[in-house]
Amino acid sequence: MKTSDFWYDLPQELIAQHPAEPRDSSRLLVYDRRSKTVEHKYFFDITDYLSKGDVLVINNTKVLPARIFGAKEHTGGKIEFLLLKRIDLTHWEVILKPGRIAKVGAVFCFGDKLKARIESIGEDGSRIVEFIFDGAFEPILEELGEMPLPPYITEKLADKSRYNTVYSKVNGSAAAPTAGLHFTESLLQKVKDMGVEVVEVLLHVGLGTFRPVKVEDVTQHHMHSEYYQVTEQAADAINKAKREGRRVICVGTTSVRTVESAADSVGHICATCGDTDIFIYPPYKFKIADGLITNFHLPESTLIMLVSAFCSREEVLNVYNIAVEQKYRFFSFGDAMLIL
Numbered sequence: 001m002k003t004s005d006f007w008y009d010l011p012q013e014l015i016a017q018h019p020a021e022p023r024d025s026s027r028l029l030v031y032d033r034r035s036k037t038v039e040h041k042y043f044f045d046i047t048d049y050l051s052k053g054d055v056l057v058i059n060n061t062k063v064l065p066a067r068i069f070g071a072k073e074h075t076g077g078k079i080e081f082l083l084l085k086r087i088d089l090t091h092w093e094v095i096l097k098p099g100r101i102a103k104v105g106a107v108f109c110f111g112d113k114l115k116a117r118i119e120s121i122g123e124d125g126s127r128i129v130e131f132i133f134d135g136a137f138e139p140i141l142e143e144l145g146e147m148p149l150p151p152y153i154t155e156k157l158a159d160k161s162r163y164n165t166v167y168s169k170v171n172g173s174a175a176a177p178t179a180g181l182h183f184t185e186s187l188l189q190k191v192k193d194m195g196v197e198v199v200e201v202l203l204h205v206g207l208g209t210f211r212p213v214k215v216e217d218v219t220q221h222h223m224h225s226e227y228y229q230v231t232e233q234a235a236d237a238i239n240k241a242k243r244e245g246r247r248v249i250c251v252g253t254t255s256v257r258t259v260e261s262a263a264d265s266v267g268h269i270c271a272t273c274g275d276t277d278i279f280i281y282p283p284y285k286f287k288i289a290d291g292l293i294t295n296f297h298l299p300e301s302t303l304i305m306l307v308s309a310f311c312s313r314e315e316v317l318n319v320y321n322i323a324v325e326q327k328y329r330f331f332s333f334g335d336a337m338l339i340l
Contacts, residue, residue, distance in 0.1 A: 001218045001282060005313060007299045008320045016329035017155045019162045024187045027328055027335040031319050033311055038322055043182040043336055046293070052195030055241040055248045057234075057255045057289075059177040060200045062168035064138075065145030065160055070110035077101045079108050081116065082148055084126065084174055084207060085227075089137070091119070095126050095207070102127060113140050138171065148174050148207070150332055152298075163332075172204035172227065178295045178332045179252030199237045201262075202229040203254040203276070213300055223279035223302065226254075230262040232271040238288060239269050249291035249340075253306050256280070256289050263287040281305040282313055292339045296323055296330040310339055 020026040023043075030039040030049060041048075050056070066083035079102065085093040094116075096102050106118045115132040122128070133140055146156075147163045157163055165180035167188065192198055208224025215221050238259065241248055250256045261276035262269050267287040279302065292310055297303035308316045319337070328335045 001313075003213045003216050003218055003221075003300050005218075006301070006304050006308065006317075008317055008324070010299065010324060010330060014324065014327060014330050014334075015152050016331060016333040016335075017153055019181065019333045020329075020335075022184055023166070023182055024184045026182050028182075029319065029323055029326075029328060029335070029337045031311070031315075031337060031339045033315075033339060036315065038319060040326060044187060046187070046338065047190055047194060049338055049340060050191060050194060050196050050249070051247070053241075053244075053246045054196045054291075055238060055246060056191060056196050056198045057238070057248060057250045057259060058165070058167055058180055058198060058200055059203050059205075059252055059254045059258065060165075060167055060169040061173040061177060061202055061204050061254070062171045063147060063164050063173045063176050063205075064171055065141060065147050066174050067146045067148045068110050068114075068141070068144050069146075070108045070114075070116070072101055073107040073109055073115070075101075081108075081110075081129075082174065082207070083141075085204075086172065087128065090131050092129055092131065093122075093126055094129050099125055110144055114144060150175065152331055153333065167200070169200075170202055170204075174207045175205040175209055176332065177203070177205055177252045177254040179255075179293050179336060181333070182293075182336050183251075197237060197241070199234045201231075201234050201255060201258045203227070203258045205254055209303065212298075213302060213305075218281055218305065221279065221302070223277040225275045225277040226257075227274070228258045228261055228276050229273035230258060230269060230271055235262065235269040235271040242267060242269075242288065247290040248288055249293065250289045251293045253292075253294055253297075253303050256286075256292060256306065256310075259288040260286065280309050282309045284309040286310065290340075294337050294339070295332065295334055296320065296328060296337060298331065307337075307339070
């Protein structure tokens, strides 16, 4: 299977630059895999497609304001850091620019509360840095940092909270699990009141989610690794639903990757944590997910490949072309799709 098999033509003006207000007013394209039919709704209509006993799996990761701007100590050379992964209390893996001024031993200042020393340089150009500060790191980052919006969003986000879900809890992501951005607190409560069981899992989204697939043979692509966690409570709830024939509907590709990473060959979820580099593409056979809520994804991306495994490549590209014709909004702040 070729990477170019997942190409579709998207007009630039359909790339959403701002989140919908309110969150659940975004449009919703509903695709039924059995009847192969498409419906055009709004996200607040999601309750029409959920039933008592369903399990809705959400990713409770929280995006850090991980983009910070500073200057090199003594020379004043400007630098931009993007925090990727926390190693311990003071050390992080980061990418930065310009790289030429960030040699091992260089020190950078971010205001008067934070410094960073370059400790090592990876083969891919990433750096391991030690941050130097007094007190707690997170409040300083919250004060100094900007949200690490994807490169196709060119306008600054006025409200940082809009790049996090209303149920985000655990700091650690460099990008949002964007399917969940459509839920409001009241809509999520309505879902629970219907008798839908909402189960939380964790996957810290890395910037690798935006990296293009650079090989033509899909099977040769090396998937980036991300930290995930499934608690015993979440595993028990999902296993019970599968035993009883109830649907498990995942909110976002990150939730799908989490539950599929934690599943054994017979479709039993284990309580676990660690790093996953699972790469889902056709003809992957899903063990857990029965339904998927997702945004519209970049052409030739690993995300559209995952969705194409959930339906088929031909079906997904057909639905995407319909979405283009109907002028849906695409990508992080765009509209949503429900596949059942």
